[in-house]
Amino acid sequence: MSDTETTTSSNALSHAVSNASFPLDAIDTATLLIKCRDQAGIVQAVSEFIHRYGGNIISLDQYSTAHEGGQYFMRLEFALVGLSEIVDNFEASFAHTVAKRHNMNWRLHDNAIKTKVGILVSKFDHALLDLLWRHQRGLLDCQITSIVSNHPDLRQAVENFGIPFHHVPVTKDNKVEAEEQIHTLMAGNDLLVLARYMQILSSDFIERWPMQVINIHHSFLPAFVGADPYRQAYEKGVKLIGATAHYVTAELDQGPIIEQDVHRVTHRQSVIELRAIGRDIERNVLARAVNWHVQNRVIVTGNKTVVFN
Amino acid sequence: MSDTETTTSSNALSHAVSNASFPLDAIDTATLLIKCRDQAGIVQAVSEFIHRYGGNIISLDQYSTAHEGGQYFMRLEFALVGLSEIVDNFEASFAHTVAKRHNMNWRLHDNAIKTKVGILVSKFDHALLDLLWRHQRGLLDCQITSIVSNHPDLRQAVENFGIPFHHVPVTKDNKVEAEEQIHTLMAGNDLLVLARYMQILSSDFIERWPMQVINIHHSFLPAFVGADPYRQAYEKGVKLIGATAHYVTAELDQGPIIEQDVHRVTHRQSVIELRAIGRDIERNVLARAVNWHVQNRVIVTGNKTVVFN
Amino acid sequence: MSDTETTTSSNALSHAVSNASFPLDAIDTATLLIKCRDQAGIVQAVSEFIHRYGGNIISLDQYSTAHEGGQYFMRLEFALVGLSEIVDNFEASFAHTVAKRHNMNWRLHDNAIKTKVGILVSKFDHALLDLLWRHQRGLLDCQITSIVSNHPDLRQAVENFGIPFHHVPVTKDNKVEAEEQIHTLMAGNDLLVLARYMQILSSDFIERWPMQVINIHHSFLPAFVGADPYRQAYEKGVKLIGATAHYVTAELDQGPIIEQDVHRVTHRQSVIELRAIGRDIERNVLARAVNWHVQNRVIVTGNKTVVFN
């Protein structure tokens, strides 16, 4: 309790759950992601380029796997007054100079442009509601455009947030059409989030959203792949249960892991109780993973992720 | 993802967040809490008494502080067909025999009767919404009767859950009247929960709700008592921040601690980010504390708690 | 820092790592473990029996899987003056009355008699030294009789603790003889601990020590069974690494799990660093598991454990 009601507007909190410091003002800041062969002079070249444009580096993270073939990864945030006007020029110039010279795989993201996110869900609402709450409080740095579910149950809960809800029933027979319908409804999004969507997406669908679909799996992968992992955990008698947020690939529950967490349990918990405890893990792990993705903190390399947070 | 939609009705999950196994059927089960001087034969006497009534012990927890004056605490859940009919007889008989013989301070709770809970809140909605959501899912083993706030902001969010919302403004001048109004509105509840209620309740008010008010303080008590603890934590440079659920007593933030938890932070987080991270700790810690209270798992002794979970 | 050197003798700490309260005096206390079909009146019958002998129940834990066939488990510690004189009489009487009536699978352990423990190790010393150090400090409630290693490296470190060290080299050709030699050296022990013993014991050997061999596996099982789990974890890109203490059965790394724990890692850690971080997890997890076993807190049921701690 406290008599001083320091109610800071949570709209400033965009990056708050990201465990990373954030730009004072999203306008006029950009994020640069780089992937290339490890070599001398990269930091110098990049920072010198930004400096020449009058930019100021806000944060810089780098990682190199020198001991295994020497891949190099960089995430750099910088502030630059009037960025939006000169961003095209900046990109063109960067492409023909620094990026070319060092043979970089790179991407520039204007922080003023919010990532568009669509969410798929079935009947369990905990992961979905947690994302919607955080978004409403300004704690998820993206734009949630619409929700699709194979069940009608969550329409009211979703519409309370003023977000469109689409019911797309899925049966053995209409699976292809249903996925086509989902693909159309979700067109224009940068990211799809499976917030406990209990249908397996076809590899055709996945291929159209490469590293653009994040799933929350309700186990500590690679343990307990597939159906009803809490029952598997119960039957194995593990002393910790967990959840894993990962990019969806053609192989079930095998995509690059973004985030994981666990919670201690004992022999006393029934499968039903494990599911309930797991819900709290799932919603937090998924929220962290989505926030890191939309903040361009995640770089995929092989079947693993580099997360700059 | 999983094609098998094992959607277990979450309405069975009453005790799920309690980290403790639970009665198969709340009807016909009761919880007995005992506090007395440590002495031989207590378990024997109590279990023999219940056995005589045809009851079956579902769970039994005990704790004794033998090394300090020897206080003894017991929590016992038992099943007894037709309990409601014979509960008065049971209590009367227990009082005159076992309880009297061992000079026990005891309480019997029929698990079919749900604890009535009222919630006070200000502007921050995270702790409140989490309680309402868990309640709606059958994850909070109580009846939430109504919400009182000193701000109008959360009316819609609360009413979406079908629970009455009362706006009771508090100013320096009307504090006494406001508290009187709150007391009247909350009459009939067994427990009041301060879900980030940013007004200090008077000791007069507290005395009328002894060990019946649970507050969530946004620090790892006893560190950072009082206002804006996240700023205090930031300025101290601690490497973990926390939250504490405790019973409210006349002395600010000094009542018996029910539950605490922490989250790792670094020098990088601003005060605003600490507040955002803290929200996730607060809502979980408060939900656990409230659930343990309404399941009669908490016994207060001196300024500490015995929590059988 | 503190000028008051409150150096409490750590020799009183026998149960300290067990997260459970402990008998004031190990002499004259006993631990009773019971396993039977769930049924009414067990607590009453057992407590009444102990009461008749003038015993006082110090702690009582029970667990029943009512929802799955109804198995019942109890761990009960009681104090009884002059126990050692009457223990045989107590056991005989208990067997013919309570145990017989409820068809119990049971065991009585006089807490004055320390469990005899032998340790097998290879070259890594972290798990071994931690056990020896805890034992020396009175933090491991057992008697460590001797150490066997397939390498000579750790002789001096072991002998510094005044414990005999035996070097038993193991090759492809002498495996049978080596195991025979180990079995002979370890005869008389109640428990064998594999503190990073890097040889797979034959099923013949295991069968002679049923549920009497505890191994520390350096992964969060069931993930990463077999060789070099830290490399497997590195290649999978998990965000948490762990360790698992389990009873050894014929099937590699599949025995009943006693305890597990994890530690957060990032993409930055190399395999070598994962191994180093893992050491801290391994030594703590193994120490907890061994302590729970020697305190008779672990009951095996099927391929799972009930741990009363």
Add this chain to the structure above:
Amino acid sequence: MSDTETTTSSNALSHAVSNASFPLDAIDTATLLIKCRDQAGIVQAVSEFIHRYGGNIISLDQYSTAHEGGQYFMRLEFALVGLSEIVDNFEASFAHTVAKRHNMNWRLHDNAIKTKVGILVSKFDHALLDLLWRHQRGLLDCQITSIVSNHPDLRQAVENFGIPFHHVPVTKDNKVEAEEQIHTLMAGNDLLVLARYMQILSSDFIERWPMQVINIHHSFLPAFVGADPYRQAYEKGVKLIGATAHYVTAELDQGPIIEQDVHRVTHRQSVIELRAIGRDIERNVLARAVNWHVQNRVIVTGNKTVVFN
């Protein structure tokens, strides 16, 4: 268990407990620490300077408190063939160019030169032994020169590691002389570690070792300053206990915090058990703090630390 004995020489593990990637070869790498006013072009200027010398940046961490007066902090590791020959020239040149231009507070550390560490201890051996074990395994990136204790008890344990042990008794009357003797014995060290040294060092002594003394305090500071914090924690009834590693300043237990951690406890643990659980926290927290310090990962700012790990 595993038949493949992948016993990687732990001597490569120097930085292993640091949760940070480490130089492939400590020879020919250096660490540069910078503190200055936040301003544009710092990264560019520094990286360009290193590049001109043919150095390659291995890791770069930076942090700026833009929102509070704009302080800037950088830690940079670089590899440079033949560093030792040109290091003086490098420093002189850096001082007169980059450092001068940006008015930097800076320090260059040749990673080939190990930090010299002396340890003070009383009777509790857990924190001391853990440091000595890690050091022996190559997990502490420093040179431990000698141990001083105000009690003779730990001589044998220390000398088993081949490290000199000095007994310096401290009484009310000889405190000044004792500290003088300690200061002389410890002369030449870069860091003093108080591994549960139960004497309060005078401010005169502390002033001679500014931010060069690390203490492990056995509570989650700022809670429970001073004597017997585990008893304070017990009496407060907290649900988590902790330990804090901090630099020692004139004010008792108030210096800049380097690292903290906690462990969950319940009402069941006695003070003696809290002390035992606490030992495991203390030794890990202290080891991390010392490792970060000797790896030049800690920068003090005001009464807080920036830890690049």
